[in-house]
Amino acid sequence: MRKQRQKATLVDVAAMAEVDVSTVSRVLRGQSEQRIRAETRERILEAAEKLNYRPNFTARSLRMSRTFTLGIVVPQLDNPVFSAAIRGAENLAAQHGYSLLISHRDLGEAATTIAKLSQMNRVDGLLVASLDADEVLHSDLAEANVPYVLLNRQLSGAPFSVVLDSREAARKATEYLVSLGHRRIGHLGGRLGGFNAAERLAGYRAALDAAGIPFDPALVTMGDYTFGAGRKAVRELVRTDATAIMAATLVSAAGAMAELRLAGWQLPEEMSVIALHDADFAEMLFPALSTVMMPTEEMGRVAADLLIRKLAGGNPEPVRALPPGSLMIRDSTVAPRPGAPRSK
Amino acid sequence: MRKQRQKATLVDVAAMAEVDVSTVSRVLRGQSEQRIRAETRERILEAAEKLNYRPNFTARSLRMSRTFTLGIVVPQLDNPVFSAAIRGAENLAAQHGYSLLISHRDLGEAATTIAKLSQMNRVDGLLVASLDADEVLHSDLAEANVPYVLLNRQLSGAPFSVVLDSREAARKATEYLVSLGHRRIGHLGGRLGGFNAAERLAGYRAALDAAGIPFDPALVTMGDYTFGAGRKAVRELVRTDATAIMAATLVSAAGAMAELRLAGWQLPEEMSVIALHDADFAEMLFPALSTVMMPTEEMGRVAADLLIRKLAGGNPEPVRALPPGSLMIRDSTVAPRPGAPRSK
DNA sequence: AAACTATGGACAATCGTTTGTTCATAGGTA
DNA sequence: TACCTATGAACAAACGATTGTCCATAGTTT
Structure with missing residues (x-):
């Protein structure tokens, strides 16, 4: 037995439960629980379940003027440092209902990317990693007019950074x-x-x-x-x-x-x-x-956390420095040989 | 001098150009160019420029029921195979105005991720990479009800794959x-x-x-x-x-x-x-x-291309196999030693 | 001169939510 | 009995675009 092909909307749920869409919305968002009779809530929940209702993210975004999406701009993907940061950021973002839009353009194009993502309201904020301090980047970010956090970089004028010590x-x-x-x-x-x-x-x-x-x-x-x-x-x-x-x-x-x-x-x-x-x-x-x-993964996580707190209206500390992790002693380090140092 | 803080909308542009929003929309989308007087078009373009107008992606998405976003699900990020595929996919997607939403959850959670991304209309389609053929994955994808392309994997029932030979x-x-x-x-x-x-x-x-x-x-x-x-x-x-x-x-x-x-x-x-x-x-x-x-990067590119063609109403071939690239001869391969093979 | 036809734009509906406001009803109070 | 106050839910207005339809006007045809 196939679920109905068309996705159910609030209207469908409201119709089935014989209430107004606004009531459905309130029940499903789980807020202001007091104002709804238990019996009505039941009916709505049941209808939503039966119709396999899933909210339309786009509509919600439009109404709330928030995309619940974070952009992350990295210069390269194959660098373990960045992939760990992405992993951390994505994990934390997911915990808060945010998604991560990724862009790996190198700096030359980063400007364009940043502009596109932010100006078109595709993201609520940006996580920006770069290889070297780039001033172009800075002005682009300033103009982009969205909150952003710099990863492992401090730039004068940048509001937030999280750096590795x-x-x-x-x-x-x-x-x-x-x-x-x-x-x-x-x-x-x-x-x-x-x-x-x-x-x-x-x-x-x-x-x-x-x-x-x-x-x-x-x-x-x-x-x-x-x-x-x-x-x-x-x-x-x-x-x-x-x-x-x-x-x-x-x-x-x-x-x-x-x-x-x-x-x-x-x-x-x-x-x-x-x-x-x-x-x-x-x-x-x-x-x-x-x-x-x-702690590069941690860096991504902390940066995303900072950004999300900022977006939620909080006032997070402008820069966080993360202490290094432990020493991994493997085989490439030994005591120097007692004799004279080798010379070419 | 600061640009106006609030982002300009079609309404603002229409007001400045003294035309209807629908006209502005038509001009800015660049379609049906015939039906607009050149002088009017000028006025609109000028107003848009002056107001630094940028379309609101969310609104467009809602109206058109398309997000212009592709989701890519990979089991891990630090694997060069996947990062290359992501790179390829993102490049091609960007060329067509699509963004890439990334998710790196491992298979256990992939189901949830897929469900979330697709059911909530966050993406128009999915690029799915996995480490081993996973049947759970398949059923989740089927239920997700969005077009998807499998990367380097063939599954019975899956509509599209692009594989390395x-x-x-x-x-x-x-x-x-x-x-x-x-x-x-x-x-x-x-x-x-x-x-x-x-x-x-x-x-x-x-x-x-x-x-x-x-x-x-x-x-x-x-x-x-x-x-x-x-x-x-x-x-x-x-x-x-x-x-x-x-x-x-x-x-x-x-x-x-x-x-x-x-x-x-x-x-x-x-x-x-x-x-x-x-x-x-x-x-x-x-x-x-x-x-x-x-050709892993190529694989990502081809997969994104396939998906986008499908989304555009095309009818792409269901499976593409990419031939291997060239032999990279470095230092780890030499002729066997003439003598007897070493034995432990 | 009357009737027709392009042409250029305005009108208005719609996408699916969220959320401020209003309204009916029931219970409680004076 | 008349009035007030919660309570629960409906009403309606957005959010910012896209797009089908309609309506003037001007130009063309008979």
Whole structure:
């Protein structure tokens, strides 16, 4: 037996229950329960059930001027950081009856995307992740005229951000290398000028300072966060006497390790490597990569929560910093060899 | 100077241009251009521009009973296969003015998700990816009563599928190993009973047959497609005289290589490994993994295209099979060593 | 000059909800 | 008995577009 093909509307339910649509609406929304006689409520509920009634979201949206949809803009989808954030955001959104509209356009087109989503009232608010602080983005968001939350980024003028405490994460990672006995520690960082890159560098220096190890600029290389950049950057590091590397991301660490292996280095004996962020693929590398976990899924969740609270008329705190997670000690970090450091 | 805070509606534009809203609508939708005087059109366009008018998507959706939104349901987000498919789908959808609503719930909840999205008219159609053929899914989709396309899966009763030709991909990968001189080739496959697993096995056998190599069941191990399963499965393979492995997925190949290395094997000299699918991380492994590329992004694009054509009233072909892409020869595949195969 | 026909736009209904307001009735109070 | 007050539910007006229909006007035909 087939359910009726046409979707039932409030009108249908009202007709069957012999009441007005407004009454049906009130009963089904579950609000102002007092004003409805129990017997009437029963009748309505029964009719709705029998007709398999489901509210029409579009109509509700139009009437309420709210879409109950959040947009999330990410530069790339295959990056575990973003996919975790999306997962977190979607979970929280779903809990509050919101859906997630996704857009992965890169920054060039992000402007268009943001404009489209917001100006056409497709979303109530936006979650925006980006790879590097982009000022165009900012003005577009300002003009878009919808509430938005920045992910792992702080921009002057942006109302809300949720960021990972990358300074503390970098400090923690470096501190661990120090605790293993390393004193010449390279840092494979991100673009100079980027907010997070500076934060990580600060954390790196803090750990060095705490251990009384002098800071040596020659041990710091900057690049973007790609595999290729990791490979390239490590070529500078091998000319120093570094015995360990603290890399900003998994992929740059992977690049570094690949390059070192190609150059004939024994890992981890001749070079320890630790990276920030964690994902399944850390353990697929060789040697399995030690990391400091970062709560990226949590970041997505918190950002969505912030946005939804804001939309509900709340007044959430403008910026939330999430502390790093635990140290994942795998096989890529060992104590430095007692002898002289390898030199090329 | 700030744009007016309130978004302009058709009514505002109509008032400024001193015409009826219906006229404005017709002009702005660009249709039936003949019936409007050029001078009037000018006036309307100008007013719309001046007011920075943007159509309200929700209102349009309600009136037209179409959301111009596609839902995509994936079991996981961090899997490169799915993120590529999403990327492809989103790109194509955007080209046609559609947005993508994402949902990553795993199968248990997929039912709920599907129901929610479709019954509440949030989407016009669904793109559904799953890890294993799931019958619950099917009935839920049938009841959902919206057009849908299955990704890389065929289910009896499902109206549309777009699949990757994994049989041909497996054949191609195996053929390559044969061409290198391997004759004892292991296969690390997926769950027996799964549609794709059977296809891959068939491709594997086809390549063997073509080369006149007898099929040996001992060389075939099945499991799910995870890293752990790859590790476990390879322990059986090392007891055979296999000199090469054709793995169903990147991660299972990664698992196999990790396990082999731990057992002290020299890669790729003592064991060649090739996998189906390709992603950045294939080259981050050690040794960099040879693969047969699979057009997963294309799959997403084709699926979205199919769905949109269907929604437009077209009559697209029910199933599309996409041929595998090219062979990515990296460092994990070499000719077998001339001597006797290693045995444990 | 009368009648017809395009042409250009206005009118109005509609999509399915939500929600402020009104209204009838019943019970309670003075 | 007359009046007031809750109570429960109907009425009706939105939300902002799309689209079928109708009606002037001007131009064309006979």
